[in-house]
Amino acid sequence: MSARMSRPSGSARLGAGADLIGESLACQRVRQLIERMAPTDRPLLIRGPTGAGKEVVARRVHRLGIQPEAPFVDVNCAAIPENLVESELFGHARGAFTGASNYRAGFFQQVGPGTLFLDEIGELPLALQPKLLRVLETREFRPVGSTDALPFHGRIVAATHRDLAQMVRDGQFREDLYYRLAVFVVELPGLDQRKEDIPALVRHFAGQQSRALSFTPEAMQRLYRQDWPGNVRQLRNLIDQLSVLAEDSRIDLATLAHFLPGQPEHTDLGDELADAVLKLPGGDKLELVQDWLTDRALARCNGNKSAAAQLLGVSRKTVERRLKAREAQALELDAQLARGRQAVETGEFRSAIPLLRRASELAQDPLNRFEALRLLGISLRSVNGWLCPQAQACYQAAFEAGRDHADPQALSTLQFGLWASQLMTLSLGQARATAQDMLQRAQHLPMARMEAHVAMANTLFWLGDGEETLACLARGDLLGGARPGGADMQGFDLSTLALTLEGLAAFQCGRFAQARTAMDILHQRASAQHHTAFNRVMALQGAGWLAALFEATNQLAELGEALHTLAHSQELDFYQGIGRILAGCARAAQGDSEGGETDIRLGYEQHIQRDGGVLFHSFQAWQRGDILLRAGQARQCLNLIGQAIDLALEHQERAYLGELLVVRARALWALGEPDVAEQELRGVISTAMALGSTPARLAAAHQLALLLRERGQFTLAQEALARALRGVEADGGAPVLARVQALQQALLAEY
């Protein structure tokens, strides 16, 4: 059998359940996403290596879903012969093909309102993929040989261990189906990336055995060090074996050694030592080990060189030579570091680089290494730009070196730099992990706390979680523009950035009045004379983004120009780009579509995209797509938006995903595909609801109502608008809301 069907047997099994064992950050995130997604009917894609627990996740989604009592049907797409897949999935009519003597219900029918788990979705034959896409779009399917379409009431959860995005690029998986499936993705890393889950998993599996097993601390540590290519399944199999075959129920190292693959434990010591040394930061590991051994031997012999030499098995002369060489190295390190530091202070970054590079090679102790690498990172960044990979590597290495030793505020500031570059490349998973780490470290440091909350709120905004963005700002006491000038470790007033995020997130959540207040305060800050140039830049960009969302064209034109000019005079390339993008939006709104579109494109391509930056790509694509569409260039618009959606999904960036999807649907309509556009818009409405994005929901409903009106379906159009307005603040002056309200009035008058 290629599919299994199961129903939960009783209410005790239906609750939140502790089935997804593990407290690693990765597991916590998965659980959070599941809790959010489960009560919707949106499809979900689970990615992870074999045995990592994809099915466990799917079952949990089902259990926390709308219909936990309904069947859970588990279909392994790789296990069904290609010629049977269609009839297995959709069923077949009597006489549909030779041997089909009776009607047979397929999995899509059997599942009813339950969950259809399509495991190994990457193996679904290409020819069948459009049919699955159709079910997702229309929620209907047709059994083989039948003319009647049947409704699909269930929810699809797909899983794969393959890189579907790459398969799309290789033409092995359909792009449109990928888009449909990849809006919500659960990433489940292999066990080697979350070894902290091992003790809990071991206890869980051990507790399920007929004979209770326990593990000595050494045995548990051994499991921790083991590689697990078969992931959780391999760990589970091991515990099953131990329960049946081990003589003693208390498992120690010796027992374990018989059951673990690889080398026996006693030869591991040398390897382990070597592995530990090789993992250490720093240049010359051989030197490092010699120093350690020499110091340790001297310490054990109270500084007696002859005795230490004996302990080391070398001559006294060798020990003396070693000590001398070290002294010389220490002197050279001091000199290089001092010269490097001076060069940085006087802005001679190019000449600082070779000095600091040498210093970082020489430095063995963590604090000197931290300092040398930090200064080297600053120099490289100053010469080559923020996203220069070498500068990033230096910051990362400096952070590793200083992790337990350096001044916590200096570390936090360094981490903020790392986080900023992760954000600019939309490496949102990494950015969130960095922000999380910053939050944990910053508990008792007011400035670092502020940095950490701003970093986390900013990351959450781009992940598309407006509510959480606001909650995070509230936890950091950062709402309403609080604490102006409170922290400027980054060279600017962080409260301005916090206020910008508040405005943008409030707008996404439909709290338009709150967003407008944020815009007004930012506007005041942008015109205040006492601010430094960089603080004014930050305030101008914040007010500008919000003016763009509120479509306040005159204000936007002024802010965009002012930002462009100021950033240019300060050589702040990135913000110069933002100024040009904002000014371009205003220019297009004032009637110059072509000039506006060009400004936005060049602002993004020439200033933001340098060194791989992609932040704001979705915003600029949304605006340009809209302009192209208005100018009658629907085909170009569709291409542009397609690429942007691709990039957004690849990065899990959802801040303006709903807006992009609406523009795509409009383009399809303009290209003479109203039916597809209608389906897309309905899909966008539920996606926007799941994302909590009010403007996208309103914009999609507005377009849908226009489309239905064109077909004379007035009642349906009115219903769509009424549904979209449910629970939305009535005022606040958002144009997207005003358009929906105006159309509602017009429909009332017409019908």
Ligand SMILES: Nc1ncnc2c1ncn2[C@@H]1O[C@H](COP(=O)(O)OP(=O)(O)OP(=O)(O)O)[C@@H](O)[C@H]1O
């Ligand atoms: N987090 C977890 N908590 C408890 N059990 C788990 C967890 N993850 C995996 N397991 C167990 O490990 C085994 C493998 O899990 P599962 O079948 O879900 O993996 P999978 O990723 O779907 O694998 P494959 O890709 O090979 O189908 C199962 O016995 C499952 O119960």
